[in-house]
Amino acid sequence: MSIPILNCDRNSRDQLDRFLLDAKEDLSVATEKILPILDAVRTRGDKALIEYTEKFDGITLSSVTLDPHSIQTNLDPKIKEAFLRAKKNIETFHEAQKRESWSKTIDGNRLGVKYTPIPSLSVYAPGGKALYPSSVLMGVIPAKIAGVKNIQLVTPPQKEGLPEILIWLSQILGVNRIVTVGGAQGIAACAYGTESIPKSEFIVGPGNAYVAAAKSYLAGKGIIGIDSPAGPSEVCIIADASANPKWVACDMLSQAEHGEDSSAILLTTDKNFAVKVSEELEKAFIERPKRLEMKQNSIYKNSAIIIFPSLEDCIWFSNELAPEHLEIQTKTNEEVFSKIEHAGSVFLGPYSPVAMGDYISGTNHILPTARGSRIYSSLGVDTFLKRVTFQEVTKESLESLYPFVKLMSELEGLDEEHGTSVKIRTEESL
Structure with a gap:
């Protein structure tokens, strides 16, 4: 078995639509199951949480x-x-994203925008094998810069106690x-808030x-604000023959490592390069067998290498796909990037794997998935600011503009x- 290699053009809708239509995660079954939980927590508070x-x-x-x-930590200095x-x-x-309030005189009147932060935020951090302490940095830091005062970290309890890294991060980030408590509860x-837990206006x-x-569900009811609706992790890579096939294969596997429902799509114009990447994927499965079944399911079932007639076609499909992560590894990276309209975060050049943005470079890794980047942006300071x-x-302007108001109101x-x-x-x- 190997990754599908498809020869497509813009008219290959039967082959391409599956990547566009399958992108959204079906939450209908999960929603049906969590509704009683939400109602129990709303009505019975802490008691329901403990149960x-x-x-x-x-x-x-x-x-x-x-x-x-109130807890002493003893974390490894290197960590x-x-x-x-x-x-x-x-x-x-994120400091560079800060907004300043402003005003401007228009038709004799002073108009403007005042930026105010949301009052409270909850940052969810999964537990167990899916522990992502880096997401705590990504959620809390832009909120702090925006001026959010009340921030709480939400994470499932562990039988051996909470991971020390989460406690230490909460300390250095100023989490309240x-x-x-984890999961839907x-x-x-x-x-909703409970006897012990203050209600948050926003959850990420x-x-x-x-x-x-x-x-x-709760965002749809207007009870909370959220980051963009989440689906499986995904990467799209636009690469030509100048790229390193081993590196590209590794980047695809770094997304597959998230889960078997993750997807990695390579767009290229070169058949030989496509074959080399496929071969490198198979080598990697032998050399790096950790989470092998998960990675293989992701690569074989949800991923593909798509060969298009031109780089313009690759760009076109990337914009259709609107991926969470987009890597560009070509001879003309800036030219390709100039034509990108939809992507959660873009990684330019051979030395910019997604993992750099996941952890250390500074951009935010909480990104829209499932074609969400057509309408949503990455998490940032703006996420936590409201425009007032x-x-x-003036009396003079009011008198001058009244005839127009009269006509329009009539x-x-x-x-x-x-x-x-x-x-x-x-x-x-007066």
Whole structure:
């Protein structure tokens, strides 16, 4: 068995549509299962959380929250050094995204925008084998820079205790509390609030299908704000014969390593290069067998190498795919990048694997999946800021513009009060 190699053009809809239509994760089954959990947490609070944690995690909680600043940690200095370096780079990148309020005179009136942060945030961090402490950096840092005051980390409890790395990160990032409840019940606790857990206005971070379903459902009800709806991890690579096939194969496998539902799509114009990448994938399965079945399922079932007639066609399909991660490894990287319209994050050149953005370079790795980058952006400072528009109208401008307001309000049938609210100010003084 090997990765599918497809010869396509823009008219190959029967072959290409499967990558476009299969991109979205079906959460209908998970949503049906989590609805009773959400309702139980909403109505019974901490008691329901303790019951579900015992049922799903086999752990009896005495408390559903933890103060990270009350715990002594003894983390390996080398691990600290790595995360502190990542923290610095992520902070520097996101500091550049800060917004300043502004005002401008338009038609004699002062108009503007005031940026205000959301008041509270929960950052979800999966537990067990899917532990992603780097996602804590990605969720908390831009929120802190935006000015969010109340931030809590949400993570499932562990029988051997919470991972020390999560406690230490909470300390250095200034997280207010750790909510030691996972799954849909943890999301519900932060969305509704309980006796012990303050309600959050916004929830971000990766999780399993039940976490994703809970976030999407509650966001759809207007109860919380979320990062973009999440699906399986994905990478698209645009590469020509100048790229290193071994490196490209490794980059594809780095996405397959996330899960068997992950996808890795290589777009190229060179058949020989496509074959070389396929061969390198097979070699890697022999040389690096860790998570072998997972990686093979991802590569054989959800991934492909697609050979197009031209680089322009590769760019066209990448924009159709709107991938979470896009790598560009060609002789003309900047020219290709200039034509990219939709991607969560772009990695330019042979020395820019996705793993650099996942951990250390400074960009955010919480990204839209399932073609979401057509309408969503990566998590950033803007995610946690609200635009409050304001205006200060002068008496002279009000009098000058009233005739237009009169006509427009009459046209919409709202002249009795809308129109009058302006008119009386032209006829009377304070």
